[in-house]
Amino acid sequence: MPKIGIMGGTFNPIHYGHLVTAEEAYNQFALEKVVFMPSGAPPHKEERKIVSPEDRYLMTVIAIAGNAHFAVSRLEIERTGPSYAIDTVKELRQVHADWDIFFITGADAILEILTWKDPHQIIECCSFIAATRPGYDLEKFREVLHREKLGPRVHFMEIPALAISSTYIRERVKQGKSIKYLLPDGVADYIYEYGLYRD
Helix, strand or coil: CCEEEEEEECCCCCCHHHHHHHHHHHHHCCCCEEEEEECCCCCCCCHHHCCCHHHHHHHHHHHHCCCCCEEECCCCCCCCCCCCHHHHHHHHHHHCCCCEEEEEEEHHHHHHHHHCCCHHHHHHHCEEEEEECCCCCCHHHHHHHHHCCCHHHEEEEECHHHHCCHHHHHHHHHCCCCCECCECHHHHHHHHHCCCCCC
């Protein structure tokens, strides 16, 4: 079975932390490819702070250009209603029954996984790669995983670039500060050209 990484996220905007995480997962877990999955209507985010799904999709396309083992999916942005991970995984399973799916996310999201829709079902459907920052205390994560019997399907991966965040980038744009070297130049150009994150 081909091992496929699914990099879910709002990507508001996508940045080098996301890209480095996806590349490291690709290499560490011998994935065949990583599919970036911009969310349509994230159920855990405030809608007013998120630019349109199409803008986030196009910024993701720009960001991954030139990486042959990266791809972008429109699956979630074209689905009506909230974007739930379990619905995405089920749909991918129907279309690609032969895929061994690895859902790539931040370690903090693993602590929230029990608040997700059908959390134990999604753990049965795919494995998780949980990205952490260097020096991050994993003890609380291991306790939750053990208590909820989620452990064997969750793998941790340390990523130095995770200090970069989309929130930090949006704040810098709003304040008129430079965002160079935080995200690909093409994504920065798109943000400036369309006046995103100024308010």
